Every structure is written in structure tokens, then in C-alpha cells.
Amino acid sequence: AQSVSQHNHHVILSEAASLELGCNYSYGGTVNLFWYVQYPGQHLQLLLKYFSGDPLVKGIKGFEAEFIKSKFSFNLRKPSVQWSDTAEYFCAVNAKTGRRALTFGSGTRLQVQP
Amino acid sequence: GAVVSQHPSWVICKSGTSVKIECRSLDFQATTMFWYRQFPKQSLMLMATSNEGSKATYEQGVEKDKFLINHASLTLSTLTVTSAHPEDSSFYICSARRTSGRGSDYEQYFGPGTRLTVT
Numbered sequence: 001a002q003s004v005s006q007h008n009h010h011v012i013l014s015e016a017a018s019l020e021l022g023c024n025y026s027y028g029g030t031v032n033l034f035w036y037v038q039y040p041g042q043h044l045q046l047l048l049k050y051f052s053g054d055p056l057v058k059g060i061k062g063f064e065a066e067f068i069k070s071k072f073s074f075n076l077r078k079p080s081v082q083w084s085d086t087a088e089y090f091c092a093v094n095a096k097t098g099r100r101a102l103t104f105g106s107g108t109r110l111q112v113q114p
Numbered sequence: 115g116a117v118v119s120q121h122p123s124w125v126i127c128k129s130g131t132s133v134k135i136e137c138r139s140l141d142f143q144a145t146t147m148f149w150y151r152q153f154p155k156q157s158l159m160l161m162a163t164s165n166e167g168s169k170a171t172y173e174q175g176v177e178k179d180k181f182l183i184n185h186a187s188l189t190l191s192t193l194t195v196t197s198a199h200p201e202d203s204s205f206y207i208c209s210a211r212r213t214s215g216r217g218s219d220y221e222q223y224f225g226p227g228t229r230l231t232v233t
Contacts, residue, residue, distance in 0.1 A: 036224075043226035044158075044207070090157060094222075099171065100211065101148055102222060104157045 002027035002093050006105035013081050014113050021076040021108050023065075023091035033074040034092040034102070035065055044090070050074065061085070086112045117141055118210050120225035127198055127232055135193045135228045137164075137208030143188040144210035148222065149181075152205040161206075164191040198232040205229050 007022045025031060035047040048059025055067040065076045074091060091105040117140040127133050137147055145166050150158040162183055163171040170183035180202075182194040191210075195202055206229075209222040 034221075044224040046221070049221060099146070099163050100222075101160050101163055102158075102209070103160070106157045109155075 002031065002095065002103045004091055004093055004103050004105035006089075006091055006108050008108045009106065010109045010111070012111045012113065015083055016080050017112075019076070019078040019081045019085075019110070021089055021091075021110070023074045023076065023105055024072050025074065025091075025093045025103075026072065027093065027095065030096050031093045032096060032100075033065070033067060034094075035059065035063070035074075035076050036090045036092060036104075038088040038090065038107075040087065047076070047089075081110070081112050083112045083114045086110060116212070116223045118208065118223045118225040120206075120208055120228050122228060123226060124229040125231070127230070129199055129232055130197055132194055132196045133198055133230060135195070135206055135208075135230075137191045137193070137210070137225055139189045139210040139223070142210070142212050142223075144191075144212060145188065146211045147185060147191040148209045148211075149183065149191075149193050150207045150209070152207060152227070154205075158207060161193075195230065198230070200232045203230055203232045 003026045005024045033050040036044045037047050047063050048057050050057050050067045058064045063078050067074050089108045092102040094100045094102045119138045121136045147164040149161045152158045161176045164183045164185040166185045172178045185191040205227050207227040208225045211222050
């Protein structure tokens with residue numbers, strides 16, 4: 001079974017600060033990796049995804065993530081956050097075979113102060 | 115494209131009654147849909163995998179007789195919470211996986227969720 005760890009539970013940043021949210025996964029096979037965002041009162045939206053190829057993936061709203069296979073990591077980054085980035089961020093993985101159900105990390109609450 | 119809707123968006127019911135939640139893929143076909151549960155300030159926990167035309171696959175610890183899932187068509191899955199109790203109060207979210215198309219096997223599209231409150 002796969003598992004996902006997000007080490008930062010609550011992050012508070014000032015506007016224009018750089019962001020990096022950690023995500024590590026555990027699984028014996030190959031996986032697909034995702035970052036989702038949930039703005040207050042809204043549903044989950046996909047930020048970016050990695051299936052294969054270039055390990056540095058760019059998503060919407062200036063976010064990017066890097067897949068480091070040797071570290072089983074898929075950290076999310078943004079060079080300069082905005083107040084509107086305040087939200088809950090979830091890392092998720094699914095296996096490339098089988099049911100492909102998503103396993104989510106516990107989430108990181110990002111609070112950006114103006 | 116790839117829009118998933120859920121109905122109702124919120125529901126309040128009395129303890130002991132049953133509640134049905136619908137999940138629809140509006141502009142694509144979905145052989146597989148997933149049902150998640152999210153408690154306040156917590157992550158999404160997979161409850162079950164809904165397969166069109168066959169029985170759902172439930173995760174360990176999820177009572178299949180309490181959470182009835184029906185996936186009658188390629189665009190509709192329903193979750194019925196039977197004999198609801200206050201501890202069933204939660205945010206229920208569905209997602210759908212495309213049956214065909216590029217990247218169809220991997221990506222899921224999420225519905226907006228249904229907030230269930232059992233009094």
C-alpha cells in the first residue's frame with residue numbers, strides 16, 4: 001500500500017516570500033504524483049501532476065514541483081507567494097496499475113499574510 | 115471539460131434516516147469513480163471505488179452495508195448513507211476517472227463535495 005507524508009502542517013508566510021512544501025511517498029512500484037489545492041469553501045483543484053518524463057513539472061498559478069526518485073519526494077515550490085495562495089495543499093499519489101485510487105497526504109495549511 | 119458535479123451540495127437529516135448523494139461526470143464517461151470522506155481540517159480518506167456495472171470495492175473499515183454505492187451508468191455514481199448517525203456527519207467528495215483519452219488512466223476529476231450533517 002502507498003502512503004504519503006506532508007511534513008509541514010501549517011505554514012505562515014508573508015507575501016512575496018518563497019514557498020516549498022515537502023511531500024514524501026512510500027510505495028514499492030512506480031507512481032503518478034499530484035498536488036491539489038483547496039481554497040476556503042471550495043473543492044479540490046489540480047495544481048500539477050507528474051506521470052513521467054521531465055521531473056520538474058510546472059503547474060497553474062506559478063507553482064512547480066520536482067520529482068526526485070531517489071528521495072521519493074515531490075516537493076511543491078513557488079518563488080513568490082500571494083495572499084490569494086492561502087489555502088490547503090494536498091500531495092497525492094496513485095499507482096500506475098490497479099484501481100489507481102489516490103492516496104492523499106495529511107495536507108498543509110498555507111497562510112499568506114499581506 | 116472534465117467537470118464533475120455532486121448533488122446535493124449540503125444536506126441535513128435526522129438520525130436514522132438515509133441520504134443519497136449523486137456524483138455525475140458531466141462531459142466525459144467514467145468507468146471508475148471514487149468516494150472520499152473529509153473530516154474538518156483533515157485529509158481525504160478513500161472510502162470506496164465505484165465501478166460501472168459491478169460491485170464497489172470498499173476500503174478496510176468502511177461498512178459496505180452502511181455506505182451503499184451504485185454505479186448504474188458511465189456518468190453517474192450514487193452513495194447512500196443508510197441509517198445515518200451524527201458520527202456520519204462529514205464532507206463527502208467524489209472523483210471520476212476518464213474512461214478514454216490522453217492521460218485517462220491516471221488523472222481524477224473531483225466534485226465539489228457534499229456536506230452531510232446528521233442531527
